[in-house]
Amino acid sequence: MKISDAQFDKLLTVQSAQELKSFLAQRRMVPSLPQANTLRQHLGNLQNSLKKIRLGIVHTYTSELLDPWLLFSAALNQLDLDIYHAPYGVTLQAAEANSGLVNHSPEVTLLLLTKEDLHPAFQKPPAGIKLADRQEIDNQFQRTVQGLVAALRDKLTGQLIVTxxxxxxxxxxxxxxxxAENSETLWWSQTKACLANRFRTEFSGVGLLDLDQLVMQIGRDSFFDSRLWYSSTFPFTSQGALAVSNAVTSTAASLHLTKAKVIALDADNTLWGGVIGEDGINGIALGKEYPGRAFVDFQKRLLSLQQRGFLLVLCSKNNPDDLNEVLVDHPHQVLKTEHFAAQRVNWLSKPDNLASLAEELNLGLDSFIFVDDSDHECSAVRHSLKEVLVVQVPSRPAEIPGCLDAVARLEITALTTEDLEKTAMYSQERQRKSQLEALTETGSSIDDYLLSLNMKMTVGLNDLSHLSRLSQLTQKTNQFNLTTRRYSEQDLAEKIGDENTFVYHFSLGDNFGDSGIVGLAIIERDSGEKAQLDTFLMSCRVIGRQAEQAFLHTILRDLRVKGVEALSAEYIPTRKNVLVQSFLPDNGFNVTVDGSGDLSLAGTAIHTDNDFPIIIEGPLLQ
Amino acid sequence: MSVFEKLQSIMAATLEVPTNAISESSAMDSIEEWDSLGHVHIMVALEQAFDLYMDVDDFAKLDSVPAILQYLESESVS
Incomplete structure (x- = not known):
């Protein structure tokens, strides 16, 4: 929809990028080019600290005309782009050392390619290609793409987005x-699936952005402009250019803004229509009719977000019994008790409840997205918890199911096993807590509790198969993290490939379940006998179980076998990692005033397995 | 608002120059930002702001404010 002058004046009064973004998305508004530029300037005046991202573009069609849309879309996602366009054409020159692209050192590189440029067979109508010849063409096509991506991957450290x-x-x-037997559409979708599979399995930090999905979203006629294509070799309408830009900046935002981890949900008029305390279980809108079906759909979308790796938590002002009745007994309720990692159903203030949820989950409030329909609650949270992203549920039920679609921080670039099992892990954690409480009541010590868990730690070294989880740990771990260095999958792949770098990880299992990979340490060896502890981090999920000491001592033992005699370590304080302030001195490092320290391996009594309530396993220890 | 004033504000927002940088006699060679890319942006902006569907052949002809104003008049834009 076009934006009228009157609507535009109203848009110029919004106070945040998220508000503008949700509004445009919900009303399906597409700004004109001058409107987009003006809105970007307005957002620029509102936000003073935009995260700067260097974007590189490799292209076989005019890409410069995308710039205003990329910049506008970036501003909506609280980013500021520094864009570099490589010289026109798919050549490997862009990937040479000292090329303009390499010197720009882009954090995100966008490849705008056409089929025709990747294989000459596509310059003719594909229906004329014999079925028997397709396989060979496909192989050549994929080899060309793979060669290009490999050459760029080799020289660039950031994310690559291939279109x-x-x-x-x-x-x-x-x-x-x-x-048709020789269906073009079917062939194309198979080719894309093969490409995506290659990117996922053979590269790190490479994603296929499927433009067909965008075409499906807005329609072919709204996506392509044949006049601009014929006259300027630019394929997109403004709406198409904006859709492409949004996909690119969402990826950049999901990689470079603080990761969202938790979606905190209100209940009345958010998960269902009406107020459970007044309307009762039979009176709320949730079911097969309008408006109830919109709420059912919203719950389904929330469930897919949970499957995407986000935690759902309840934060609502209700009587717990009323709410529980809906969760357990309502025939159309999609989200059940087990889908929520934690709940605050009471009459306390929402900011207080969010703070206590953050504490229970051991996660920072800046990883929270708060979803509520009420003006009052939204502004209370915006006001007292500035780090929480607030999404107000639209008042029109039909707009509710899509209200989180435009939140870029809910996009992901990889999906790990840990993501899929996260909610279950938090529920295991609650069971551990109740076991601890039960034991404490009978007078047992914390050591008895730890022993009763029957913990087993598996330590691994330089394992490329866990690259995406290991990178995710460096990106997401803020509290138990000595140096808070963030590494992409690509960075870690390089470290693992380097013979003087050791990348250790561990997972922890017990009676209640398996934590997945929750700890990472990176050691850089300088000379034969000396090494640096570059990174030592652990997910907060396993804090308080002596896993950090067991992990450190397993590493020290292994380093000693490798001939390392001295390990120096740094503590880089941040706003969030006070937790590890004394980790180095507590573990025998001689620490100077700045918090950094050295440990002589020869002179240190390194613990054995028996010193910890944990059985340590893994290939290192054989 | 006259057609020129509307055009002026659209062009200024599109090229990201001050409004007074666009005069009734401005042309492609008199404004630095009005280069070949800027020109495509102006054509797109004109279509969106005045509800037009232009012909590719017109793009090249509309290389000055007077030419655009004349075109808008011929399209009965007011």
Whole structure:
């Protein structure tokens, strides 16, 4: 929808990028180019500290015309882009040392490619290609893409986003294409699936951005502009350019802004229509009719976000019994008790409840997204907890299911096993807590409790198969983290490949379940006998179980076997890592005033397994 | 607001120059930001702001404010 002058004046009064973004998305508004530029300037005046991201673009069609849309979309995501366009064409020159692209050292590199440029067979209508020849063409096509991506991957450290321009015309066989044995659409979707699979398994930090998804979202006629294509070799309408830009900046935002981890949900008029305390279980809107079906759909979307790795928590002002009745007994309630990692259902203030949820989950408030319909609650949270992202549920039920679609921090670039099992892990943690409480009541000590868990730690070294989880740990861990150095998958792959760098990780299992990989340490060896502890971190999920000491001592033992005699370590204080302030001195490091210290391995009594309530396993220890 | 004033504000926002940088006699060679990319942006902006669907052949002809004003008049834009 176009934005009228009157609507535009109203947009110029919004006070935050998120508010503007939600508004545009919900009302399906597409600004004109001058409107987009003006809105970007308005946002620039509102936000003083935008995160700067260097974007590199490799392209075989005019990419410079995307700039105003990329910049506008970046501003909506609280980013500021520094864009570099490589010289026109797919050549490997862009990947040479000292090329303009390499010197720009982009944090995100966008590849705008066309099928025609990647394989000459696509310069003719594909329906004319014999089925028997397709395999060979496909192989060559994929090798070309792979070669280009590998060359760039080798020289660039940031995320690569690969796009291949869909055909602006409908298939050569017209409407019959879907039925045809030599269907073009089917062939193309298989090719894309193969490419995506290669990117996922053979590279790190490379993603396929499927432009066909965007075409599906807004329609082919709204996506492509044939006049600009023929006259300027620029394929997109403004709406298309904005859709591409949004996909790119969302990826940048999900990689470079603080990771969102928790979606804190209000209940009345958010998960269902109406107020449970007044309307009762049979009176709330949730079911097969309007408006209840919109709320059912919203709950389904929330469930997919949970499957994407986000924790759902309840933060509502209700009588716990009323709310529980809906969770347990309402026939159309999608989100059940087990889907919530934690709950605060009481009459305390929402900011207080959010703070206590953050404490229970051991997560920072800046990883919270708060979702509520009430003006009052939203502004209370905005006001007292500035680090929480507030999304106000729209008042029109039909707009509710999509209200989180435009939140870039809910996009992910990888999905790990730990993400999928996160909620279960938090519920195991609650069971551990009740076991601890039960034991404490009978007068047992904390050591008895730890022993009763039957913990088993598995320590691994230089394992490329866990790259995405290891990188995720460096990106997400803020509290138990000595140096808070963030590494991309690519960075870690390089470290693992380097013979003087040791990348250790561990996972921890017990009677209640397996934590997945929760700890990471990186050791850089300078000379034969000396080494630096570059990174030592642990997920807060396993704090308080002596896992950090057991992990450190397993590493020290292994380093000693490798001939390392002295280990120096740094503590880089941040606003969030006070927790590890005394970790180095507590573990025998001689610490100077700045918090850094050295440990002589020869002179230190290194613990054995029996000193910890944990059985340590893993390939290192054989 | 006259058609020129509207055009002026659209062009200024599109090229990201001050409004008074666009005069009734401005042309592609008199404004630095009005280069070949800027020109495509102006064409897109004109279509969006005045509800037009322009012909590619017109793009090259509309290289000055007088030419654009004349075109808008011929399209009965007021």
């Amino acid at each position: 291949i321009l869909p055909s602006p015309a409908s298939p050569g066989l017209g409407m019959y294409d879907d039925m």
